[in-house]
Structures are given as C-alpha cells and as structure tokens.
C-alpha cells in the first residue's frame with residue numbers, strides 16, 4: 470500500500486511518536502512545540518502547528534484507532550519547513566469530500582479538525598484506503 | 612494421616628500461640644526491610660489476631676484453596692492490614708513479609724513436635740509453606756491494589772486542587788484553568804463551578820484560560836459546554852486570558868465563539884463582571900500618581 474507521501478521528498482527525521490493514548494498526544498504536542506521553536510517559528514506559527522497537530526493526532530486516536538506520527542524537517546530548494554505525517558491503520562475514510570466539509574463529524578466533534586488544520590498549515594494532503602487506514606501530511610514553511 | 616498432621620498442627624498452634632507469637636514478632640522486628648511505619652504494639656496486636664484466625668482456618672482442613680470460604684476471615688484481615696499499611700507508608704515487601712516471616716517460627720514448632728527430618732514433619736512443612744506463600748502473595752496483591760486506590764484518589768484530589776473556584780467579589784466567581792482541559796478535567800471544573808455559583812449566589816463566572824497551552828476544537832467544545840451549563844444556572848460566563856495567537860488560531864479553525872463573551876485579560880473580565888453586577892471601581896483621586 471503506497472500511502473507514503475513523497476511529494477516533498479525526504480526530510481531529516483526529528484522524532485517518531487506513538488499515538489495510542491491521550492497521554493501520547495500530550496507528549497507529541499510538547500515535542501512539536503520544541504521542534505518548531507528550534508526551527509525558529511514565531512509564537513503564532515508555533516501555536517498554529519501545535520493546534521493542527523492536536524486535531525490530526527486526536528483524529529488518529531478517535532477515528533483511526535491509534536497510530537503514529539513522524540516529525541521531520543524538510544528542505545525544498547532552500548525553503549525549510551516542519552513536516553508532520555500522521556498515520557493509522559483504522560477504518561479509513563469512505564467519503565473524503567464529506568470528511569473535508571466544515572462542520573461534518575461522524576461522532577460528536579465540531580467537524581473542524583481536518584478543514585481547520587488545512588487552514589492552519591501551508592500544505593495539507595490526505596490519503597485514505599477504506600478498511601486500511603489514513604495518512605495525513607501537513608507542512609509549515611519557516 | 613495427612614489430615615491427622617493438619618489437625619495436630621492446628622492444635623499445636625492453639626496450645627503454643629504465645630510462644631509462636633513471641634518468635635514471630637521477633638522475626639518481624641529483626642527484618643532488615645522493616646521501616647518505622649508500623650509501631651511494635653500494633654505489629655504485636657495484628658500478629659496475635661492473625662494467629663487466632665489462622666489456626667481457626669486450618670482447623671477446618673482446607674489447605675489447598677485460599678479462595679475458599681474457610682479462609683474468608685484471613686483474607687479480610689490481610690486486605691485490611693494491607694490497606695492500612697499502604698496508607699502508613701510501608702513498603703510492599705515489608706507488608707508481604709508479615710506473612711512470610713511466620714514460616715520460621717511455625718516450622719520450628721512443627722519440627723519440635725513431629726521431629727525434624729521425618730516424613731510427617733517434612734510433609735507438614737511443605738504444605739504449610741504453600742499455604743503461607745499463597746497468603747503472602749494475596750497480601751502483596753492487596754497492598755498493590757490499595758496503593759493504586761491511594762494514587763487514584765490523590766490524582767482526583769490534584770485535579771480538584773488544580774481547578775479551584777475563587778470567589779472574587781460578591782456575585783462573582785472565577786476559575787483559573789491551568790494545563791490541558793481534557794474531558795475529566797472539564798467535568799470537575801464544571802461541577803465545582805456550578806456548585807460555587809449556587810453556594811455564593813453568583814451572577815457572573817470568569818473562566819481564565821491563560822494557563823491552557825493549546826485550544827483545539829475539543830478544548831473549545833469543553834469551554835462552550837461549561838459556558839452553557841453556567842447559563843443554565845442563571846449566571847453569565849466570561850472567558851478571559853485569550854492570548855492573541857490563540858484568538859487567531861481559533862478563528863482559523865473556524866470555531867464560532869460569537870456567543871461567548873471573551874476578554875484578553877483577566878482584569879478586563881473582572882471589570883466587566885463588576886459592571887454587570889452593579890459595582891463600579893473608582894480610584895481615589897488623592898492616590899493618583
């Protein structure tokens with residue numbers, strides 16, 4: 470299954486985080502905060518990145534039955550960025566258009582996690598195979 | 612013959628309870644793992660109580676299954692003992708050795724009575740060794756369970772302590788939120804806040820989120836829920852401590868908080884709350900710098 474997004478090339482792996490429990494998500498947020506500070510992001514952008522990660526990470530827990538997160542630093546022709554790849558082997562998304570609609574939720578959320586993190590980040594891509602899982606990749610350029 | 616041995620050990624224990632007790636308490640006091648958590652007098656009392664319960668149980672003849680009703684009294688006493696020792700700060704091994712340290716005095720007594728090294732005494736020692744191992748393990752597990760219960764209670768206490776409801780002024784209460792606002796936390800904040808509103812007959816509640824690092828859609832949902840509950844109690848709710856970057860992020864996420872009164876600073880919220888409750892703050896001109 471080729472769900473790995475290679476659109477932006479290989480990055481330098483900064484950290485791998487398991488996402489199985491709410492505590493893992495707390496740790497992942499702290500790690501992202503640290504790495505985004507290191508890369509020199511402004512307070513505002515740090516907050517945007519951590520918030521988007523919180524949304525996507527919670528989706529992995531709530532909808533994807535747990536998974537993991539890869540944090541890496543990428544460099545595209547001199548343009549530097551922080552890339553987050555969320556991956557799970559959950560039920561996947563049957564109707565992608567619906568999932569990417571503001572306010573749509575299959576549970577009791579606000580239905581703004583996917584669309585909201587798309588707005589908070591610079592790049593956003595999502596791939597999903599029903600029955601196999603979901604991968605979400607986001608990037609913030611410095 | 613095995614049964615004869617068992618009842619004879621039971622009888623033996625009853626007849627020489629004083630002697631065993633003295634030996635056993637000595638063993639426990641000598642234990643290098645012993646902390647000062649349990650005073651000698653209560654050690655002696657528990658030991659004496661256990662000996663009576665123990666010999667009563669073995670008299671009934673079931674030496675194989677400590678989960679059987681014959682052993683209920685012993686189990687009850689051991690789990691109570693574990694619970695109180697967990698609270699007193701004893702270590703798990705110290706607590707388990709309460710039982711294990713009974714082996715030596717008991718085996719010495721068996722050897723004395725049945726003769727050391729013969730089949731009857733060896734058999735009795737093997738059987739009683741198993742009994743005490745099972746009871747020791749049971750004690751260890753009970754201790755562990757009590758520790759976990761203590762930790763859970765402390766966690767709950769901490770949750771409550773970390774979300775105090777403060778009466779700011781007549782009719783105004785405030786909750787400074789610090790840390791991650793997860794579901795469990797929200798539930799406690801809400802319960803405490805609603806109770807405080809009733810108790811103080813407040814008309815305005817301030818939720819300050821200066822100490823909340825991330826406001827995502829789940830946090831927002833929890834805030835919205837708390838604000839609605841406050842309104843149902845007939846009070847207004849003001850959310851303060853919204854840093855500029857958090858405000859922007861909320862907008863990007865697309866969360867609608869039009870309905871909620873928000874303030875950047877807690878001091879703004881206090882001013883608003885005073886106004887709403889009919890107070891005004893006037894600075895004494897002679898104090899002005």
Ligand SMILES: Nc1ncnc2c1ncn2[C@@H]1O[C@H](COP(=O)(O)OP(=O)(O)O)[C@@H](O)[C@H]1O
Pocket residue numbers: 524528529532533557559560561562568569573574575576577578579580581582583584603828
């Ligand atoms: N990792 C995932 N696995 C399966 N389904 C997902 C995943 N992420 C999102 N979804 C689906 O997309 C919907 C919208 O997600 P989101 O915008 O985060 O809203 P919410 O989580 O509040 O429901 C979810 O309700 C869910 O049905």
Ligand SMILES: [Mg+2]
Pocket residue numbers: 524527528578581582583
């Ligand atoms: Mg979501």
